[in-house]
Amino acid sequence: MSNARTVLVIGGGAAGNAVTVLLRRAGLGVDLIEAKDDWNATAGSGITLQGNALRVLRELGVWEQVETSGYGFGSVGITAPDGTVLHVQDDIRSGGDDLPATVGMQRPQLQRILIDAVRASGAQVRLGVRVTALDQDGDGVSARFTDGTEGRYDLVIAADGLGSTTRAAIGITAKPEPTGMAIWRIAAPRPAAVERTDLAYGGPAFIAGYCPTSETTLYAYVVEANRDRASIPPTSYADEMRRLVSAYGGNWPEITEHITDPAQVNYTWFDRMLVEDSWHRGRVVLIGDAAHCCPPTLAQGAALSLEDAWVLARMLSASDTWDDALLQAYYERRIARVRPVVDASVQIGQWQLDGVRDADVPGLMGRTMTMLRELP
Template sequence: MSPLNALVIGAGVAGTATAILLAEQGATVDLIDIKPDVSALGSGITLQGNALRVLRELGVWDEVRGHGYAFDTLGIRTPGGDLVAELLDARTGGEDLPATLGMYRPTLAKILIERAAEAGVKARFGTTVTALEQDDDGVSVTFADQTSGRYDLVVGADGLRSWTRRHLGIEADPQGTGMSIWRVFAPRPESVTRTELTYGGACYIAGFCPTGEDSLYAYLVEDSQDRSALAPEESLATMRALAEQYHGPWDDIRAGMTDPSRINYTRFETHVVDGPWHRGRVVLLGDAAHSCPPTLAQGAAQALEDASVLADVLVTHSDIDDAMWAEFTQRRLARATAVVDASVQLGRWMLDHEQGDVPGLMGRIAALLTTPA
């Protein structure tokens, strides 16, 4: 295939990773995002081994490791703080990578954008696409600033509320699962050295993940409800009150929960585009194509796998044709669907107060993800 001229819509994990990989193959890549810059608000992110495998492919693993906090075990505690289980986590990225790494989400975004610039990606922020018209040879694009461009390939990595998905006429809007999550980004006490989870108590899940030597993010999962009327200080007080029901490291975490601007509340949502993610020369990736609740911590990992597989099929096929798209669909659809379904099932068992086979489900997904996409 001759060098591509590609547009990537959305500078999140999926979009920036795709832009890097295409540029490294010699493509001319424009990357746009409606946000004014990549210093997005956010808390932490949990990256499983299969995500780390793609980050190594992107050439950023050493920097990610330097800014994150890696660990190989998972702890389970009672609401009172007693440690009841210590599990060796699956190294889904291979034995030469940690099982899990936590880091500050905006730091990951900055690392990826800087890597994209090194690879020759031309990034523009504060703009978006207003029109796409495609024919057999390419896609004509109009941008919000009235400029235009012509591309061989357009990648819609523009998130849950994807404009690209709607424009393509794909009906797969994310739906709430019945759960919502409080998140806080806070100082890391010495008692926090890995992800630990508590099931039950005031919330369905109380968990935390170290994101660096001096930071962590902690979270509480509850029934979905409208918290939009709460002022920042009220959100902080509400999360602190829920956290009062948990002890052990939570007593140390709570002491660092003092900044209202670090509290975030969102509902769990899920969807999968059930069928090919492309229409002609336009394809959806990441949250635009699939989203899963964070119960398996696979959202970013699946987005990164999308990018890796798309780049691979583009380099191994002579044209953007049905055979290329068939391979992409075969490698991504069933795998991403299995991860989404498993993530939703874990939440459904909790909502229904049902004792499901959690170890069996997590073991099956870990086995699936250990094999590269």
């Protein structure tokens, strides 16, 4: 394969950053554009990384930084609303026995680690830039950008997230659909007693949970039925979240003391989307949230996106021919793994919405995570 091949990556989130690093390592020329001037470097509260996500981060060469910056643990606690621990379940090591089952991290810290890896890779990065047109022919793609420049590429990888404008521009009509649930999130100091994720079911919300993200921090969240976002002024976000979690005991009172600044509280609906039939049109291919999304009930959103990047980069690096057959093979390899995760994530939430008390949530989680131990 000629090292003269060039790729445009649209979007500088986890998937876009990961595929950029991997393709640069294979000797390809990569331009990465990100619409936001700040490269999403401060966005988000926390993230739960399962072992299969850690496996890709190790392939990227950033595992040591992730391990140092995050908080690793190997179990999840199920509690009553008053904080009484009902059950502790060991997590499945979906990345293999030589990696932790789970690492919690501050999301901005993970983004900064990936940004540093992209910079070190030698990729050409432009921030605050969007695509205005993609014109394809049999040999490649001509792109025009909002800064007035143009470029010619052998392949375009759309990693521009859930609301991907590239997905719509190439004629893929799939759109995210609400599942009926929503989540409140905040980053806060970590009480010394918090050493794993604990999930309280019941009370005024479906789930109240938290995840340690470093020696000193955690992120806390509460899941409820979604509400009309227009009816919740952002200035009330802290009050709303604090009201919901005030009924929970255990570590929650200490966490609740820090839910004071509405600007630090994030409110998001859960969505589901899975692009069917293929994830490409010509020489433009989707990865990550642009191709699929699911509720965080299995904490697999980032992991699946990182796996997309790893699989696509390996397939492109190993092939002399970048054609429809190769990109369709990428889709077929990924859909067989992504679909059951999306379906399971949605099902767990639907059981809660429907009030199904005898649902086999542990069994479904166990089967799904066991499947994810296999290489993607």
